[in-house]
Amino acid sequence: MKKIAIHGSAFEIGQQLGEFGREAWHQKLTLTALWQTVTAMKDADQTVAMRALVQAHYPLIWQELEGLAAGLQAPIEEVFAWNCRGDLVRSTSDGCTTVAGQRADGVLTIAHNEDGFPQLRDDCAIVSIRPDSGMAFASFAYPGSICGHTVAVNEKGVVNTVNNIRALHRPEGVPRQILARAALNAATLDEAIAILTTPPRAGSFHHTLGQMGDS
Known part of the structure; x- marks a missing residue:
């Protein structure tokens, strides 16, 4: 697994x-049927409405998308449509698994399996990101x-x-991947939940949340 460190605006x-x-985007992702379906909707009314909501409510995440x-x-x-793929199409082929549990001594564990496109197996990374804001x-x-x-x-x-x-x-609302990114700015579990449940929301995600030191 690749590991990269990123910082800046x-x-x-x-x-x-x-x-x-970039290489995986042009050589693999753009060849998928899902990419073709999603990007064909890049100028749809739903996509334009989501874009306006992100620009208005999450300007820094919009800048991140522009940089992407x-x-x-x-x-x-x-790129924006691709990051709204779960909001634009009802069924995508990917789907992951989270398992959470508690040991007898009270230690909590959250385990997660990523199950995306198999052709991207060698193109993913663990990234450490330190934004200016x-x-x-x-x-x-x-x-x-x-x-x-x-x-x-x-x-x-x-x-x-x-x-x-x-x-x-x-429904018309903020894309699910945008809310998930915004939740990474939460200082507490309550704050993360507030971000993820604040309307209007478009697509749906299942989130498992925890915080070190919080039982």
């Missing part, structure tokens, strides 16, 4: 993530995607593991 962080994933597009050398419209965190990262929608832990010890939900009802 929101745009610079996105740009470095894009550079890391620059690093990928891909149009921002396509916001919490530092470590996350599993897929090429072409912002962090937060897999498994991550931030500098306050907030752990977030994420699994797919194939929701039938997907």
Whole structure:
């Protein structure tokens, strides 16, 4: 598994993530049927509405997405749509698993399995990110995607593991991957829950949350 360290402004962080994933984006992701389906919806009313919500409510994450597009050398419209894939299509082929439990001595464990595109097996990484604004965190990262929608832990010890939900009802709202990224800036579990449950929300995710030192 590759390990990379990234720091800088929101745009610079996105740009470095894009550079890391550029080869896989152009040589693998763009050849998938899901990519074709999702990017065909890049100018749909639903996508445009989500884009406006992200720009208004999460400007730093929007800058991260713009940097991601620059690093990928891909149009921002396509990159944004790809990061909204679970909001735009009802069923995607990926789906992960989280197992949580407690030992007899009270120690809590959260274990997570990532189950994305098998062709990206050698193109993922564990990234350590220290933004100029916001919490530092470590996350599993897929090429072409912002962090937060897999498994991550931030500098306050907030752990977030994420699994797919194939929701039938997907109202107009903030994309699920954007909310998952925003939750990495939470200092407490209550704050993370507030971010993830604040309406309006588009797609759905299953989150398992924990925090070091919080039983």
